[in-house]
Amino acid sequence: MYTGETKILKLKNLRPQDYANYSCIASVRSVCNIPDKMVSFKLTNRTxxxxxxxxxxxxxxxxxxxxxxxxxxxxxxxxxxxxxxxxxxxxxxxxxxxxxxxxxxxxxxxxxxxxxxxxxxxxxxxxxxxxxxxxxRALKKGRYWITPDPYHKDDNIQIGREVKISCQVEAIPSEELTFSWFKNGRPLRSSERMVITQTDPDVSPGTTNLDIIDLKFTDFGTYTCVASLKGGGVPDISNDVNISSSTVPPNLTVPNGKNEMVAREGDTIELQCQVSGKPKPIIMWSRFDKEVPMPDGSMQMESYDGILRIVNVSREMTGRYRCQTSQYNGFNVKPRETTVELIVQYPPAVEPSFQEIRQGLGTTVTMRCRVLRAFPTRVLMYEWRLGSKLLEKGQFDSQDYTELTVNIHARENYGTYNCSIINEAGSGRCSFLVTGKAYPPEFYYDTYNPLWQSKASVYSYSLQWTQMNPDAVDRILAYRLGLKQAGQQRWWETEISVDGPIKKGELITNNLTKLVKPEPYEIRLTPINRFGEGDSAIRIIKYSAPINPHLREFHCGFEDGNMCLFTQDETDIFDWTKQSASTRDTRYTPNTGPTTDAGGSKQGFYMYIETSRPRLEGEKARLFSPVFNIAQKNPYGSSNTAYCFSFFYHMYGRHIGSLNIFLRLKGQTSTEIEIWSASGNKGEQWHQARINIHPTASFQIIFEGVRGPGIEGDIAIDDVSIIEGECTKVDQPVTSPPSGVKVSGTILHIWLYPVFLFLSFLSHQR
CATH class of the missing domain: 2.60.40.10 (Immunoglobulins)
Structure with a gap:
């Protein structure tokens, strides 16, 4: 992926001849034919x-x-x-x-x-x-509160004592806020007994106070504070506060003494606190555990009617809730509070939710369904069913699971067994699919393949596999083999019979013949026993270029369209690129990369790594050769055949990273061994490397290019060859060989005796 990048041109000691037209060209080489982008700029003495x-x-x-x-x-x-x-x-x-x-x-x-x-x-x-x-400009959230005489420990307002009415409004901008006070609709002015304070420094901004000194009977009435913004344009906000003998502080209770609410998960419930007094204040709801948030995620929720409504209640909401009177729109006194307990019932959570069990006839299977959590737990019932048929039911005692044992003595015992565990809130279900069908086969990927035929247009393939858990179910009688060209719709099917029981780990072989070169094929293999078809396994087989069975040699100059069946590593960071000097973009990074192929032709092709951005230092591109098969001289041992592996490489540029060569041996587990490595600038020329290898199994050659610290780091390879027999001249490998690899003089020998050769030989005797 290419990302944005900024380029800067700096001109120092500006001269008259520097006034000109400048162009910046952005080019992405060899990537999806993305066109170049150009930005032009004119520099003058007026810029x-x-x-x-x-x-x-x-x-x-x-x-x-x-x-x-x-x-x-x-x-x-x-x-x-x-x-x-x-x-x-x-x-x-x-x-x-x-x-x-x-x-x-x-x-x-x-x-x-x-x-x-x-x-x-x-x-x-x-x-x-x-x-x-x-x-x-705006006015928001008008509120008020009544403060009884602060000099007496009495929450009531009384004749002959002081009472203060406070009014608060949020204003934008706050400096434009003004207040007006009215009594029974008539304007009030500050006096000795009616003291009006426009702003109170002891409380939050936007608050006005009316202090009534020595409350008299004639002071009873409705007081109104009106908030306005200077200049108008925004509707006023007003609050009415009634002061009379019926004005009393609040009292908080739970209706009908219901301090406990039981609900089922998913219900919509209402927790209620009932407030008396005049005026009735806003009710604040919170969790009794102050660190636990409310259902909406906040720590506190307001309610004007004392009701807390929770939609889609969940088990996490179980617990105690506190309702509390606030000072807002009521008395500024010690809050009244009470609690309500919420109990959320939920159906049992069980395991396993689904399990497949494969058993042969004449065996016994035991299924267990375990309760992980449920509420309430005091009444838990269970029911076992096969389809709609009730097999067993009962009630839990002290254990947290129920078991069912079934003897598989007939086809009718196969099917889906469901265990339902039930409480007042619902049920949880464990499902067990008991079946007699076979497990899928497992392909053995590292066989000697293909088996080359003398005909130029076709090839054969030695398909090998093992059977997963062959003893778990009844004996496998045959396999259904499906074959089709990759990308096609039509399957060709045949049946492969099996003589006798299959052992665990046993390698089974079937040769596929008359496959068209170089087409890949999709293979589908399905085991069959007396209960029908089991699970299928699918794989793709690919044509890979062989070492010529007569000449015993392989040559690749990357001239053909399929690059001699070399493939890119799908797990690396970026890819090798096929290129020739004649097709190379003229705007390529200078001072790096070859100007011809290894043979000196500008029309010839080679493979190289492009190290321009967005490539980063240390990123790797890996190129895999085809799989080469060696002729086995002894089925119980290894081949001592030597091969001369050679190639040309070009490493020119001041940012050259590394070129590493690995030999991958194909066995039950693939092994990669580094056999050659070079780093740094080697000059503007092609060099040849020659290494002797003694593979004991099918093998691949891996070319790994590692990006250096900058864009002048292109590495190229060309003219790869593998010829039977030792090289007349060899290059000493750069890295020290790992254990299991023997170096004699300047020749690298690999001595490995994989067990799978012996197993492969035995499988061919079936």
């Missing part, structure tokens, strides 16, 4: 970075519903800068209209408030930026 000016005030204070226009103009810059507007947090409002340096926002509201910036850019120096803030 200058941008400057701008805002034709607006800062801040801009507006009423909701108004339309505002922000204007930004350029005051300098060559070439002419482009102008745009951005918002400090989030995107511009969808309704906003942007026309170059002019931004219009119609019907503005509180959500549109924030900081807006005009940005000018002409690709010279840094962009210019100027900002202004939009403040949308």
């Amino acid at each position: 200058a970075s941008p400057s701008i000016k805002l034709l607006v005030e800062d801040p801009i204070v507006v009423n909701p519903g108004e339309t505002i226009t922000l204007v930004c103009v350029t005051t300098g810059g060559e070439p002419a800068p482009s102008l745009t507007w951005v918002r400090s947090v989030g995107n511009l409002p969808e309704k906003a209209v942007l026309n170059s340096g002019t931004l219009t926002i119609p019907s503005i509201n509180s959500e549109d408030a924030g900081t807006y910036s005009c940005v000018a850019n002409n690709n010279v120096g840094n962009p210019a930026k100027k900002s202004t803030s939009i403040i949308v």
